[in-house]
Amino acid sequence: MVESWSKFKASEKIPAVWKYKCIVCGLVIEIQQKFIDMWSTFFSCPICHAGDEWWPKWPQDRVWEYLG
Numbered sequence: 001m002v003e004s005w006s007k008f009k010a011s012e013k014i015p016a017v018w019k020y021k022c023i024v025c026g027l028v029i030e031i032q033q034k035f036i037d038m039w040s041t042f043f044s045c046p047i048c049h050a051g052d053e054w055w056p057k058w059p060q061d062r063v064w065e066y067l068g
Contacts, residue, residue, distance in 0.1 A: 004068030009061065010044045010051025020064040024050040028067070 002015045007023065014036050021028045025048035042064050044052035051063035 002066050002068070004066060006066045007062035008042055008064045008066070010042050010063050012042055013040055014042055019067040021067055022048065022050055022063060023065050024048050024063065
């Protein structure tokens with residue numbers, strides 16, 4: 001079980017089907033089981049690119065927040 005407001009890095013395993021929010025730009029995504037089956041890890045934010053190698057901080061920063 002995932003606790004509400006848990007934060008995850010862009011390369012971490014997706015723990016549960018639900019909604020996650022980018023802590024940088026606020027984009028909310030809904031992760032469905034078919035996505036977990038295909039890729040199984042989080043990705044950089046498609047809007048602000050938080051979590052990728054060009055991110056102004058570090059790619060290892062936590063990007064996604066579980067909305068529970």
